[in-house]
Amino acid sequence: MNTNSNLYTIVYSTILVVVVAGVLAFVSMALKPKQQENIALEKMQNILNAAALGEDAAQLKSNKAAYIKGLYAEHITNSYILNIEGKVIDGEAFDVDLKAQYNIMKAIGNAKDDATAQALKSKLQLPVFVCTIDSMDLNIFPCYGAGLWGPIWGYLSVEDDFATLHGAIFDHKSETPGLGAEIAKPKFYSQFAGKKLEKEGKFHSIDIVKGGGQVENSNGVDAVSGATITSRSLQETMAAWFAEYMPYINLKREAVEAENSPCCCGSDTTGVCTNSCQAETSHATSSPIK
Amino acid sequence: MNKDIYRKPIFTANPITVLVLGICSALAVTVQLKGACVMALSVTLVTGFSSMIVSMLRNTIPNRIRIIVQLLIVALFVILIDQFLKAYAYDVSKQLSVYIGLIITNCIIMGRIEAFALGNKPIPSLIDGLANGFGYGMILVFIAFIRELLGSGTLFGYQIIPQSWYVANGGFYENNGLMILPPMALILVGCIIWIQRSVQKDLQEK
Numbered sequence: 339m340n341t342n343s344n345l346y347t348i349v350y351s352t353i354l355v356v357v358v359a360g361v362l363a364f365v366s367m368a369l370k371p372k373q374q375e376n377i378a379l380e381k382m383q384n385i386l387n388a389a390a391l392g393e394d395a396a397q398l399k400s401n402k403a404a405y406i407k408g409l410y411a412e413h414i415t416n417s418y419i420l421n422i423e424g425k426v427i428d429g430e431a432f433d434v435d436l437k438a439q440y441n442i443m444k445a446i447g448n449a450k451d452d453a454t455a456q457a458l459k460s461k462l463q464l465p466v467f468v469c470t471i472d473s474m475d476l477n478i479f480p481c482y483g484a485g486l487w488g489p490i491w492g493y494l495s496v497e498d499d500f501a502t503l504h505g506a507i508f509d510h511k512s513e514t515p516g517l518g519a520e521i522a523k524p525k526f527y528s529q530f531a532g533k534k535l536e537k538e539g540k541f542h543s544i545d546i547v548k549g550g551g552q553v554e555n556s557n558g559v560d561a562v563s564g565a566t567i568t569s570r571s572l573q574e575t576m577a578a579w580f581a582e583y584m585p586y587i588n589l590k591r592e593a594v595e596a597e598n599s600p601c602c603c604g605s606d607t608t609g610v611c612t613n614s615c616q617a618e619t620s621h622a623t624s625s626p627i628k
Numbered sequence: 629m630n631k632d633i634y635r636k637p638i639f640t641a642n643p644i645t646v647l648v649l650g651i652c653s654a655l656a657v658t659v660q661l662k663g664a665c666v667m668a669l670s671v672t673l674v675t676g677f678s679s680m681i682v683s684m685l686r687n688t689i690p691n692r693i694r695i696i697v698q699l700l701i702v703a704l705f706v707i708l709i710d711q712f713l714k715a716y717a718y719d720v721s722k723q724l725s726v727y728i729g730l731i732i733t734n735c736i737i738m739g740r741i742e743a744f745a746l747g748n749k750p751i752p753s754l755i756d757g758l759a760n761g762f763g764y765g766m767i768l769v770f771i772a773f774i775r776e777l778l779g780s781g782t783l784f785g786y787q788i789i790p791q792s793w794y795v796a797n798g799g800f801y802e803n804n805g806l807m808i809l810p811p812m813a814l815i816l817v818g819c820i821i822w823i824q825r826s827v828q829k830d831l832q833e834k
Binding site: 341342346350351355358361366373376379380512 | 689693712
């Protein structure tokens with residue numbers, strides 16, 4: 339047979355491509371559940387890490403998955419989705435696609451008129467995870483944005499005064515190793531613990547700047563040298579996401595301020611009133627935990 | 629069977645130290661032994677099986693689209709390995725990230741297919757591919773062993789250098805930070821080539 343004829347070449351390549359595509363499609367379908375389980379597990383670990391839990395999991399040689407799932411079930415006591423007004427809406431917070439929310443936020447920024455912006459805002463789903471450690475409730479907020487080469491994301495845990503960061507964790511898809519990729523290293527994210535989300539009485543996100551890590555600066559952390567764009571976009575990403583959570587945070591802060599009144603639950607519409615009541619009182623009596 | 633098929637790629641025609649192919653990944657994934665072992669195994673499987681499949685098809689492949697067909701078969705195996713790693717060794721797959729995908733561009737694979745598999749029967753081609761992958765992996769694992777031991781004091785993540793030796797704990801020892809940087813891998817490859825060429829005098833150019 340003439341293997342150099344046009345017809346033969348076309349038929350040959352078609353058959354080969356279809357066979358290869360079939361094999362790949364089959365394998366991809368067969369392995370998908372297992373891969374998604376891994377991704378979900380990593381997300382659980384990220385959320386736990388933001389609250390400074392489960393960092394010892396890396397040393398475990400076996401049963402890492404069970405260990406993380408156990409920790410998650412033990413500490414993440416509640417999770418819910420908020421709308422733009424800070425009210426709880428239906429849905430599973432763990433399944434919210436952060437990238438989709440980021441795209442909506444971007445679209446809101448680009449919206450031509452108020453009506454479209456409002457319509458887009460009503461679509462936002464903002465997940466919150468409540469992590470309980472020794473009777474203190476931490477609220478864990480996610481963030482997701484654009485780094486230099488690809489997406490960057492992270493989780494920040496806020497203490498029950500809604501003004502102190504308990505911890506943070508960040509990850510990235512394709513930042514430069516040794517430069518932008520350093521945001522995923524403990525040396526960078528461990529700086530966030532104990533930082534204040536308040537400046538001159540107002541809410542203020544964390545600044546990632548040169549010399550930000552000095553002791554007298556309670557709002558800032560050191561940026562990564564050589565990774566100006568990644569550092570800056572991480573700062574903007576955190577500020578943008580905190581801005582969306584402001585209605586919720588304000589509601590919660592009012593509740594903290596009103597903690598002397600007999601019950602803070604009357605005006606609470608977020609559906610977590612008992613939790614926050616208990617948390618506030620325990621926080622007032624016990625010494626603050628760092 | 630001719631023993632040269634599997635002897636040559638490992639010693640006298642080693643892809644890294646003699647042919648100097650596949651250096652890019654050898655520098656990138658040798659910081660830790662675990663990553664290097666997975667990479668070595670992946671490359672060995674891809675070279676072996678893609679050589680065998682191409683050899684089985686060698687009489688039917690239209691000459692004009694020969695390279696495309698080879699690429700397609702190599703890519704198939706690389707994606708299969710990537711998918712399996714994502715499902716069963718997620719940590720390693722994250723650590724190796726793009727380098728698994730970049731196996732496609734590893735010169736060893738296309739080099740062996742063009743030079744050997746297109747002109748030989750499937751079984752010798754499989755052995756040739758596996759041996760070349762092994763020759764590559766052997767150097768990779770050796771470099772990773774030195775880099776992880778001296779750079780981090782661990783092997784496969786287990787602490788080897790006693791904690792009490794470290795300066796931080798009042799000892800005398802400090803990890804060599806240079807070892808975990810890519811240039812050190814290049815220097816180590818250079819040292820291995822130097823040693824091999826001074827032992828095997830016939831490799832030296834006149």
